[in-house]
Amino acid sequence: MTFTPEVIDLLIEARWIAAVDPDVVLKNHAVAINHGRILAVLPASEARTRYQAAQRVTLDEHILIPGLINLHTHAAMSLMRGLADDLPLMEWLQKHIWPAEAEHVSAQFVYDGTRLACAEMLKGGITCFNDMYFYPEAAATAAAELGMRTMLGITALEFPTPYASDADDYLDKGLAVRELWRNNPLIGFCLAPHAPYTVSDRSFERILTLSEQLNLPIHCHIHETRHEVEESQRQHQQSPLERLHHLGLLGPGFIGVHGVHLAESDLELLAATGSSIAHCPTSNLKLASGIAPVVRMRQLGINVGLGTDGAASNNRLDLFGEMRLASLLAKGTSGDASALPARDILRMATLNGAIALGLGHEIGSITAGKAADLCAVNLGTLETKPCFDPVSHLIYVAGRESVSHVWVAGKCCVDHKTKPNPAQNDLDSAIALWQNKLEFRQEP
Structure with missing residues (x-):
């Protein structure tokens, strides 16, 4: 035979x-x-x-x-790379990033910025990114053009931007985009309340309801700075995580971003609820936010993935750099050279990120069926x-x-270090145009 x-x-x-x-x-x-x-x-x-x-x-x-999984980024902010370096978080946000966004962020800005980010990430081995930004329709179009897998944030804030007027408006617009893209197998969505200090209890309650109805993960900045935690204690008499737990948001579908300043009780909450953390070591260091207690997280069984944050605060969308830094920080802060060995770090940058996004059955390992x-x-x-x-x-x-x-x-997106995508020939000129606009608004 x-x-x-x-x-x-x-x-x-x-x-x-x-x-x-x-x-x-x-x-x-x-x-x-x-x-x-x-x-x-x-x-x-x-x-x-x-x-x-x-x-x-x-x-x-x-x-x-x-393929590496970038568990937290703001892709379109690649156009702000190096715009306002060497500043603390709130000054960086309030005096530079938010004013620049108010003046320039549009659907075209997000489309061009996300194209730039996708090209950079793909060339660095990142095949999936979890995004949090405005105009998700433009981001979806850009990611789809470059053939990249993404989970796009349905962002929520209480204050107006050129994109939306209030939290309900952000959510409604994001949900409409999700409906348009729901049949694309590479484009998924998360609910993305920016942070406890920018989102009200009422909005969090609606986000929880949507998460349960639509089976969407929740992706939120949390415990990034000491000031954030102190203000929450002053205003709410509890830590940001305790507040979110009281509201019912913590659980296997919750991805807390940064998690730098966590008391033991906060860590135990994350572990008990099965929540995940997106660890962004370079951004945490560059903004002087601190060093997340990742070794303790892992001891408690908390699922930890790796993120770059945006290129405005990193300034690279480079998970190889994050993997090395995360391992070295864990060893240096714990005094244990065996902490977070290479195989654990690789898992954090792949399967752990997939599990956090609810995609552990689909990506994150080289396994038959995935x-x-x-x-x-x-x-x-x-x-x-x-x-x-x-x-x-x-x-x-x-x-x-x-x-x-x-x-x-299964589709080749980088071949011998080259991106075979002639549709992106206008990207250099688009970047130059945005650089000129952003430079013009900077104070001398």
Whole structure:
């Protein structure tokens, strides 16, 4: 009887594959992909016999990992990169960022800024980002054009902006956009109340109702600065997290962003409710907010993912940088060199982020049945040799410049470090235009 190989779309062979779930590193294996999904992970020699692939990619000196997940960013703020550096958070927001947004943020601004952010993130191995910003329709259009997976925030604030007049208006507009994009498999939505100090109890109650009715995660800045916590104690006689818990928002669908200043009771609340934290170490340091107690979070079993925050406060959308910094900060603050080892950090940047977004069944690991969101990292260059442990090299040696290929749902978005997207030819001129406008408003 003659054996007939199964015809598939793509076969990727790699020197190493870090599956994440299960927590194994496979050598000389292959990933079989069809219709955007992972069919199997198996030895390369067996894969060549079993499958007839329309395309085969051989990565002799690479490690293949799940696509990285940026659990918190403000993508369109890439156009404000470096606009007002070296300032504390509230001065940065109130005197620079919010005035610039009031004058310039529009659907076109968000479209161009999100295109820039997506291009940067894809080239750095990020295949999915969790966004919080205005004009989500423009952000969805930009992400879809570049083939990137995203969870877009349905933002809520109590004060008016050019986008909306009050919290109800923000929510209503965001929900209308969700309805328009609900059939796109790469575009999802979160409810995104900005922070407890900008959202009322009444609005939080509506957000909770919507979350329960529509099964949407809640994505919210929380405990970012000491001042925020102190003001909450003064106004509400409880911490911001205690307030949100009292309102019913904490739970497996809640993603708290930053979580820098957390008392033990706050940490226990996060653990008991199954809430997640988006850890943004670079932004926390750059704005002098502090260092989140991630080691203690992990001891308590809290799900922690990694985010960059926006390029205005980082100033890079670079999860390789966040992975390395998160690991080093954990070791330095705990006095334990074994804290947050490389494999734990890789899981934080992949599967933990997927779980926080409610996408753990779909992305975050190289597992049969999941979407083929993948990133190939070249460990064969002079700067990365010798290589004794490829996962350790991912965190402590390689950088985003080592990313060679990226696939989202099986579609190649970065090929040999190049983004094959001629539709983005006008991006440079669009960025230059916004730079001129933003520079004009800056005080001399």
